Amino acid sequence: MTSTSLTPTRADAVIIDYNGVLGRQPTSAMWTRLADLAEWPSGQVASFQDAFWAPREAYDSGGLSDLAYWAKVLGHHPGAWWLRTLRTADTAMWIRTDDRVLDILRRARATGLPMVLLSNAPAYLSNVLDATGWRRELMADALYSARLGLCKPHPAAYEHALTATGITDPGRVLFIDDREDNCQAAAELGLRTLHYTGQPADLAEQLLSVGPASVRPTAAPRGTSR
Numbered sequence: 001m002t003s004t005s006l007t008p009t010r011a012d013a014v015i016i017d018y019n020g021v022l023g024r025q026p027t028s029a030m031w032t033r034l035a036d037l038a039e040w041p042s043g044q045v046a047s048f049q050d051a052f053w054a055p056r057e058a059y060d061s062g063g064l065s066d067l068a069y070w071a072k073v074l075g076h077h078p079g080a081w082w083l084r085t086l087r088t089a090d091t092a093m094w095i096r097t098d099d100r101v102l103d104i105l106r107r108a109r110a111t112g113l114p115m116v117l118l119s120n121a122p123a124y125l126s127n128v129l130d131a132t133g134w135r136r137e138l139m140a141d142a143l144y145s146a147r148l149g150l151c152k153p154h155p156a157a158y159e160h161a162l163t164a165t166g167i168t169d170p171g172r173v174l175f176i177d178d179r180e181d182n183c184q185a186a187a188e189l190g191l192r193t194l195h196y197t198g199q200p201a202d203l204a205e206q207l208l209s210v211g212p213a214s215v216r217p218t219a220a221p222r223g224t225s226r
């Protein structure tokens with residue numbers, strides 16, 4: 001057996017999740033700081049996280065304003081200054097990227113592989129992510145739940161993203177996400193899937209190991225016979 005014979009044909013486009021793949025998870029210190037800013041009882045970060053996540057899907061899907069979301073988390077309406085403080089700290093938890101993943105995506109993009117971001121994110125964070133250099137450099141398009149009005153794993157989220165790739169056959173598109181339920185929903189629509197578990201080598205294998213059919217237009221120097 002040779003490595004060439006084992007190499008699967010690479011997908012023609014990628015739909016990729018943000019947090020947990022490109023974006024790094026918040027640190028414990030970040031959660032503690034946000035809980036402190038929310039004036040949560042000291043040492044009760046776990047219960048703060050429960051309150052944080054309970055209304056998050058509604059927030060991510062655009063159904064709650066910043067004020068309405070934080071009112072649900074806190075149990076009362078924060079003032080304008082407090083709301084901005086909370087939103088800024090919340091946003092800061094989700095904007096750190098993994099350089100190893102970005103490097104692989106840059107190399108994949110350089111081969112001409114189209115990539116579309118599909119992220120569950122509230123409106124403010126969506127705008128921040130959309131303004132980053134990596135978003136504009138790497139992504140042909142970026143779809144955010146707050147703008148779509150629905151979250152993964154709703155099937156329509158994947159259908160919008162597939163349309164954005166410009167490819168009609170889902171079997172030619174690879175969906176990457178760190179959540180298994182999101183991958184399962186994508187697979188049910190016929191997309192190829194990679195359940196990302198934090199190993200950049202898995203991404204490299206899928207995105208950089210081009211098969212014979214797709215390597216010629218991008219990798220062979222012009223004027224050579226190779």
Ligand SMILES: [Mg+2]
Pocket residue numbers: 017018019020021177178179
């Ligand atoms: Mg994720």
